[in-house]
Amino acid sequence: MQKIILHIDMNSYFASVEQQANPFLRGKPIGITGKRSERSIIATASIEAKKLGVKTAMSTWQAKKICPSLILIAGDPEKYSEITHRFNKLFFEFTPFVQEFSVDESFLDITEQAKDWFGAVYLAQQLRERLREECGEWITASIGIAPNKLLAKLSSDLVKPNGITLTRSEDAIARLDSVKLTDLCGIGPRMGKRLNDLGIMNFKRLREFPLEELVDEFGSYGTWLHEAAHGREAFEVNVEEEDPKSVGHSYTLPKDTFDPVLMQRYLLGMCEKVAWRMRRDGFVANAVSIYVRYGDFSGNGKQHVFKESTADGLRLFEIAWRLVDSVRDKSKPVRLLGISASHLTHTSESKPTMSIFSAGGGSAFGGKKEQKHLSVLSALDKIQSRYGSKSWTRASLLPIAFQDRASGLGYDHEL
């Protein structure tokens, strides 16, 4: 059956949220960066900044050079996801089939509600109006309407800001033929280059290209490419909220370093954060992976799978540091460290002896000392959820906590 899918894409999302919250920023070129503005990039540029040549993912320094009047603001992810939650709730007024695709994008299946393309455009207009009422006029969205997610997403990109773009089934081929291969979500720069190398420069040529050859070259991705070139896509709006597969943090150090003690401190801080997020969301992990990036931007990673699940930052750290120490090329200075916990299971599903929440625990999981450690952790979690993320820190992390505060770098060593 013919489906009608909306893709809603918030325009310059993080920047819009800041402009909505602070009238002083409205109409001005602003850029949202990572926690620290040095050694960071522009995560989102306001419309005004984009007009002056600032692009997403540009280093802050480059952006400042191009646009000296640019106002840099450190992003506040919690604030943004709170507003994300607000507008997604609003979408449920229109249909029960809402898929949160990212912090600033959602898919809606409005087949039933819209009946036809006219109905879809009308609903999109209504939705835009409700969004303005609910979130404020500085937070706007571009909406794509199409028979599947792939085309809806492609369409929402075409008119910004605040546009509504319709691609009916019968217009799908013409729409694809009017854009570049890499405009499609799923074809990145690498794949674009590989296609070009095969003489495929556009969707028309991709459609004509033999399916078997695409499969030979790209495997199952070849089938996807073939279908996409015909404007077809099998994936439906996925209403289920899926559990995360991994929880991680990475951090670019203020300066490249050879100092293992400094690396250990940052790594411990990140492990504690990851562990805290897992406990908060009720997960334990069975694997840890780390990533080291060097000053020359090369890097390597290593993973370790273990038998006993954990949500304890110190245990994550012990494993993570062993991995870093074994994989690290000691002749190169380290620029970034990353750690990620995966093979996640719900605390309730894991064996009680492995759960840090199991009061009293079991005999299998460590001795008295281990139990005491776990009860300390859960007490600290309570303190943190009541008084906030800066309410406690490990003594070993104090040196960088103070150092960053003093220099205004503001990396949160909340743990």
Add this chain to the structure above:
DNA sequence: TCTGGGGTCCTAGGACCC
């Protein structure tokens, strides 16, 4: 002091089991 930080999925080889 060019190049953040949060993720997902896929591939391909080796270990190991039946």
Add this chain to the structure above:
DNA sequence: TCTGGGGTCCTAGGACCC
């Protein structure tokens, strides 16, 4: 005798997304 073949897990790395 001449080294099959399927399945799953682990690991490293690559590509993609916002």
